[in-house]
Amino acid sequence: MLKNKQDAFGQALYDFHKGGRPRVAFERHDGYIDCSENMAHYFARYRDWPGDEKMAMRFVKGRVLDIGCGPGRHAVHLQERGYDVVGIDNSRLAVKVCRLRGLRRAKVMSATQVSSGRIHVLGGRFDTVLMLGNNFGLFGSFTRAKWMLRRFRGVTNPDARILTSTLDPYDTDRPEHLAYHRYNRRLGRMGGQVRIRARYRWFASPWFDYLFVSRAELRQILDGTGWELRKTLDGPDNRYIAIIQRR
Amino acid sequence: MLKNKQDAFGQALYDFHKGGRPRVAFERHDGYIDCSENMAHYFARYRDWPGDEKMAMRFVKGRVLDIGCGPGRHAVHLQERGYDVVGIDNSRLAVKVCRLRGLRRAKVMSATQVSSGRIHVLGGRFDTVLMLGNNFGLFGSFTRAKWMLRRFRGVTNPDARILTSTLDPYDTDRPEHLAYHRYNRRLGRMGGQVRIRARYRWFASPWFDYLFVSRAELRQILDGTGWELRKTLDGPDNRYIAIIQRR
Numbered sequence: 407m408l409k410n411k412q413d414a415f416g417q418a419l420y421d422f423h424k425g426g427r428p429r430v431a432f433e434r435h436d437g438y439i440d441c442s443e444n445m446a447h448y449f450a451r452y453r454d455w456p457g458d459e460k461m462a463m464r465f466v467k468g469r470v471l472d473i474g475c476g477p478g479r480h481a482v483h484l485q486e487r488g489y490d491v492v493g494i495d496n497s498r499l500a501v502k503v504c505r506l507r508g509l510r511r512a513k514v515m516s517a518t519q520v521s522s523g524r525i526h527v528l529g530g531r532f533d534t535v536l537m538l539g540n541n542f543g544l545f546g547s548f549t550r551a552k553w554m555l556r557r558f559r560g561v562t563n564p565d566a567r568i569l570t571s572t573l574d575p576y577d578t579d580r581p582e583h584l585a586y587h588r589y590n591r592r593l594g595r596m597g598g599q600v601r602i603r604a605r606y607r608w609f610a611s612p613w614f615d616y617l618f619v620s621r622a623e624l625r626q627i628l629d630g631t632g633w634e635l636r637k638t639l640d641g642p643d644n645r646y647i648a649i650i651q652r653r
Numbered sequence: 654m655l656k657n658k659q660d661a662f663g664q665a666l667y668d669f670h671k672g673g674r675p676r677v678a679f680e681r682h683d684g685y686i687d688c689s690e691n692m693a694h695y696f697a698r699y700r701d702w703p704g705d706e707k708m709a710m711r712f713v714k715g716r717v718l719d720i721g722c723g724p725g726r727h728a729v730h731l732q733e734r735g736y737d738v739v740g741i742d743n744s745r746l747a748v749k750v751c752r753l754r755g756l757r758r759a760k761v762m763s764a765t766q767v768s769s770g771r772i773h774v775l776g777g778r779f780d781t782v783l784m785l786g787n788n789f790g791l792f793g794s795f796t797r798a799k800w801m802l803r804r805f806r807g808v809t810n811p812d813a814r815i816l817t818s819t820l821d822p823y824d825t826d827r828p829e830h831l832a833y834h835r836y837n838r839r840l841g842r843m844g845g846q847v848r849i850r851a852r853y854r855w856f857a858s859p860w861f862d863y864l865f866v867s868r869a870e871l872r873q874i875l876d877g878t879g880w881e882l883r884k885t886l887d888g889p890d891n892r893y894i895a896i897i898q899r900r
Contacts, residue, residue, distance in 0.1 A: 430688075436855075439853070439857075440854070606686070607685055608683075608684055608685050608829070610684065
């Protein structure tokens with residue numbers, strides 16, 4: 407769980423919910439910085455979602471675990487559609503916003519804490535794990551992704567699926583992006599393993615790795631974890647949603 | 654003059670001019686960070702200026718030096734109204750944008766380079782010095798402000814004036830701002846002496862001091878420099894424009 411001073415993103419989500427128009431700065435470890443659009447995107451209603459996300463909702467079934475649920479864009483929608491949804495986020499303020507927006511089951515928990523030992527806290531096993539909004543990134547690295555995927559078997563039912571989105575980092579011809587991939591690989595990291603931190607006013611998250619993968623890299627990660635790639639949905643630009651099936 | 658890699662603000666101005674919608678992050682030395690609105694404000698046409706800036710234009714006379722002219726919001730307007738205007742900025746790209754927007758006399762020069770030794774480069778002495786858009790900040794510190802003001806006598810005619818805007822930093826009840834003033838004073842700085850740097854993509858300016866002063870502090874700074882406060886124009890929030898007259 408993030409400490410209050412670290413919860414830059416959650417604080418911005420909370421301020422947006424309260425009517426502010428905050429912007430978060432994302433700082434990358436090579437010195438690149440980017441200011442977010444305002445947070446409206448994270449609060450978008452279903453009718454305003456991009457087509458691939460709407461399409462992904464057709465693959466939702468049974469009990470749903472939304473990992474890194476933020477202010478609950480997907481979780482609140484699915485709850486309204488009658489699903490039994492649990493949203494988790496390592497940001498206390500994101501979870502607070504979820505509850506203010508009506509999500510009945512929202513917990514402060516990080517993606518790495520999801521394991522069979524927590525089933526009682528999570529209210530049982532799941533049929534669908536959501537990691538949309540580029541939340542494939544929460545897998546962090548090649549090794550950690552494999553470790554987490556194996557643990558996810560322990561909190562899911564036999565026919566469960568993971569719905570997750572990422573960007574193919576190599577689907578670019580911009581030299582500065584290609585240079586960043588080389589820089590990462592020289593450090594023994596995956597090309598799309600982006601080390602960033604979020605900053606907002608005085609709040610600064612710890613540095614963390616957020617992972618973007620190509621379809622080929624995704625298959626390598628899934629290999630041997632008990633999960634397999636069923637289908638991908640193409641999104642705008644270089645984004646795709648992966649439908650991952652438990653074997 | 655800023656090196657290319659340091660010209661974060663100029664790069665963003667240039668990208669805006671080219672149709673992008675960049676945002677600059679301003680990082681303060683106590684860890685606070687703020688993302689700018691997009692740059693449209695710096696390109697606003699006269700009809701869209703705030704009332705106090707329009708009012709300030711009535712005090713313009715003779716040859717005009719616009720210090721820290723940015724993309725030329727004021728300089729281009731005054732040139733269109735027939736004034737002989739020279740714009741200077743320490744950003745090569747800001748000056749480039751000025752020229753692209755039609756400003757005939759734009760030079761890469763920092764505020765601290767303005768002195769009688771540069772009169773030949775500047776084409777003669779001035780009757781009006783503009784430092785609007787909070788460009789009082791370019792005075793940097795108490796000591797440097799006095800030093801620069803004395804030097805400004807050497808590039809101005811006897812009846813010259815300086816039109817400059819700042820924010821009264823003490824006109825606030827927000828505890829985080831009051832804490833920052835105390836923090837600054839503990840370091841032997843003025844309360845409103847803000848140490849910041851601009852960051853945009855990979856560009857990062859050097860850290861620099863940007864000064865905000867109350868009216869009382871302004872009078873202390875002017876004392877003994879050969880300039881006196883003639884009038885202030887109240888702006889929105891805690892901003893005011895100072896009309897400063899050469900004695």
